[in-house]
Every structure is written in C-alpha cells, then in structure tokens.
Amino acid sequence: MKEKVHRFVSNDFTIRIAAVNSTAVVAEMQKLQQTYPLPTVAVGRAMTGALLMASHLKEGQQVGLYFKGDGPLTAVYAEANFEGQVRGYSPVPVFEPANYEGGLKLATHMGKGMLTVTRHLPFQKQPHNGTVEMVSGEIGDDIAHYLIQSHQIRSLVSLGVYLDTYGQVRAAGGVILEVMPGVEEALVDKIQKNAEKFTENISKMLLDGAQPVDLVKPYMEGIPFTELDHDHSVEYYCPCTKDRVVRALETLGIAELEDMIMKNEPAEVVCQMCGRPYEVPVPELSELKDKLHKGSLH
Template identity: 70%
Template sequence: MAKEQTKERVHRFVSKDLTLRIAAVDATSVVAHMQDLQKTAPIPTVAVGRSMVGALLMASNLKDGQQVGLLFKGSGPLQSVYAEAGYNGQVRGYTPNPTYQPANYDKGLSLKDAMGIGLLTVARHQPFQKQPFHGTVEMVSGEVGDDIAHYLNQSHQIRSVVSLGVYLDTNGKVAKAGGVIIEVMPGVDEAVVDRIQQNYEKNRPNISKMLMDGAQPVDLVKPFMEGIEFEELEHDQSLEYFCPCTKDRVVRALETLGEAELQDMIDKKEEVHVTCQVCGKPYNVTIPEVEAIKKHLHKESMH
C-alpha cells in the first residue's frame, strides 16, 4: 500500500498571465487507505474522501511546513467530517459516524442530507504559530466542493471553482478519488473568468468519470481551461496518509479522567487498550503506567 501511495502528488499549475492558480490531484490511494483503516460505509467514504481531496488541493498552495484543516459540523447524521493536509502531501480524514447508511440510496451518494446544515471551519496552521488562523462560514450545500468555494470567497475574497470526486465500485470500495481547484487572483481579466464559466457549462467535467477513464491530473484541468494558456509548476511532494498520534497523546487523554477514575481502573486491574480512530494504530497502557499517570496527577494537584 505505501509503495502505491508514493506515486501520487498534487500537480500545480498557473495561467500564463499568473491570474489563475490551479491544483489537481489523483488521490485514490490515500482515500482508499482511509477507507481500509476506518471501514467507512459509502456515504461517509465520499464525505471524508472529498474533504481529504479538498484539503490536499488547498494545502498545496500554502508554504512548506504549513497545514490546513477542514471541519464540517452539520445537523445531519454524519455529525462532523474532518480532514487535514500539509503542503508536504501528508493527509488524514475522519468522521465519528463511519458506518452511517441512509434508509435507502434513492438519492445516490448525495451528501446534502447526511451533512445537514451547519458550519465549515477552516484552520490554517503555521509552524511557528501557537494558534492556527480560523475562519468559519455557513455550509451552503454539504457537498464539500461548493462549501470550500464559498469559504474562499467569504474569508479570502477569492473566487474559485472546486470540483471533487470520489467514485466507488459496486462493492462500495474506493475506485478513484481526485479533484481540481481553480482560484482567481486579483487583476484577472473578467473575460477569462467568463471563459472558465462557459467551459464548465459546455464540458460539464465529471472528475470521477474522467479518473475512471484514465485521466491524469493535467487532464482534469483541461476541460475548465480550454482557450486559456497555462503551465505546470514544480511541486514534488508525494501523497501519504499520515496521522500524528502518539502514546504521549493517549497518556494526556487519560490524565483528563482524574485520579478517582484512574484509581478505579487500577483496582479493577483494567489495562487500557486504545485504537486511534483516524489511523487504526493500537496503543496499550499497562497498570503500572496507569499508576504512574495517577501519581503524576496527584503530585501536580499538590502544587
């Protein structure tokens, strides 16, 4: 699996007059890896997968060491969807309701009902900043791409086209996943914006279908950019499904339980077995370790 993941990367482009910033990606391996780890049902797979693709596209336009996190919190049964990606191509995604299935699939894999109405919060992390920059907007459709475009327009005054696709096979497994983002920079000739709109209406690019037909990232961009010259920029960051979980984080989470709860675990000789929900990595905390955590908490409370 890891070998497969290293081949893919986000491809970045720019229009010849530098007023359009474009990124495209085939992110099939990392989205399939997420599904393998979390055993997500079809609709959660599409929601988390599109969010991961969106985060990767946004992160590719940041600087080295920077990250972007997307948190969709809605009134629908999925409750929330989170995806995080770094400029370096590392990405992860998660929903607390990975096994959600609707009563029927009459509406296909539409996310509107599953996500419901709510908010999209985007966090941009910089390596030397203690607190990330947060921007929050209302979700306009729950279909992820539209919500990202709405966020860029509201928070950064950047008009954009965001087209994301996750294609599942007849068994509900990820067959293809990818997307395109085109951001319009200040000073653009409005005729260029009109041209992109016309291209979109004429070609109706279907990202999932194009990927299934063997399209490369540059091919995903072409239907939007007919008649507009563009070129590729260097961006050699391989995609990797990556989770920064550590045993230290598990220990810190246990500290929040308090002394009485920890003593109860010690009395019952309950070892702690925790599996990271994002990457599936198992962590075990032994009774002596639980005792040490309790001792540490007690010591802290004396100060």
C-alpha cells in the same frame, strides 16, 4: 509510483490551479477506519480538498477543514500539509441512511452547519481560524464559499469519490481553480463557460485512466497554462504517538483510572484516524493517576 498534487498557473499568472488523484489515500482511510459509503465519500472529498488547498501554501504549513452539520452525518474533518501528508475522519464511520434513493448526495445527511478552516503556520503559536456557513454540505461548494467569504478569492472546486457496487473506493480526486485579484473579467467568463460545458464526473474520468492535468484542461480550454514544480508525494499520515494517547487518557479522570488499576487492566486505545493500537500498562496508568491527583491538590 506515488501520486502528487499537480500545480498549474495561467501564463499571465492570474489563475492558479491544483489537481490530484487521491485514490490511494482515500482508499487507505477507508481500509483503516472501515467507513461505510456516505462517510467514505464525505471524508474522501474533504481529504482531497485539504490536499488541494495545502498545495497553495508554503513549506511547513498545513490546513484543516472541519465541517459540522446538524444532520446524521454530524461532522467531517480532514487536514493536509504542503508536503502532501493527509488524514481525515468522521465520528460516524458506519453511518448508513435508511435507503440510498438519493444516491451518495451528502447535503441531506450533513444538514445545515458551519465550516471551520484552520491554517497552521510554523512560527505562529496560535493557528488562524476562519468560519463560514456551509452552503450545500457537498464539501466542494463549501470550500469555494469559504474562499470567497474569507479571502475574496473566486474559485471553482470539483471533488469526487467513486465507489464500486460493494462501496469500496475505486477512484478519488479533484481540482481547484482560483482566480487572483486583477484578472480580466473576460477570462473569468471564459472559465465559467468552459465549466458549464464540462459535465463529466471527474472521479469516473480518473477511474478510466485520466491524469490530473486532464481534469484541468476542460476548464482552461483556450487559456494557456503551465505546470509548476511540486515534488511532494501524497501519503496518508497520522502524527499520533503514545505520548498523545497517554495525554488523552487524562480526560478519563482519577476514578476511572483507579478502576482500571484495581482490575489490573492495561488501557487499550486505538487512534480513530489511523487505526494504530496502543497499550498503556498498569504501572503507567498508576503514574498518570498520581500526576492527576497531585495536580488536583494545587
């Protein structure tokens, strides 16, 4: 059975929560992109965060998270929509540090940088972008920082990816808790105290059989809450098409395309996000070259 993002609300409607077991989609990303441990953790956390944020949007809306740092892990991107479709990517999928003395902490390898959050709304031509400084590079803290800076929403974000000794994904998931305006401060204090008491690793909890609601309960101890309907299965989905691949080939330029045509070589392109291979035959490369040539004459 496919997983879904579980959404909850406190009974006084001042706190909204989302939790997910994202193991299957993070494992799918790792399988498609053959990512090493650190990129797997980084992209897996970002995908989980995107799923949780997207579940608080409306039908047809999606959110993209782009973490750009000055460290060797360089960048991480993930996007998800309200319907539970998600994908993620790092331009350095096989990055590996000199040693793993620091474990799988991301901060050192992401470095200092910026987080850009993009919200796509169905009827708007231009997406809405918000950019904030990364405060830790650990993904969850940076999302919480974005929410308070850009939306004045206080939040608690906990994301985890558990790898086995071979670096393979065994569990992944997360929880996001957002405090709405007008909440009583006593309630916020209660959540903070609950969070301080709760020291378990959430990906390890999922590995041991915990359900998404079990990730929520420790934070909401003593606060009544209810689950909301959200019947969208989580799946790894990439909207790449051959048309998009052909458009991407335009960036090669006329000379490069001409060289491939002269050598009678079809272009073989693999989507970086889903690993799907595409072949563009020589006649189509000729058409593309002619189109670029005509365009250059205007």
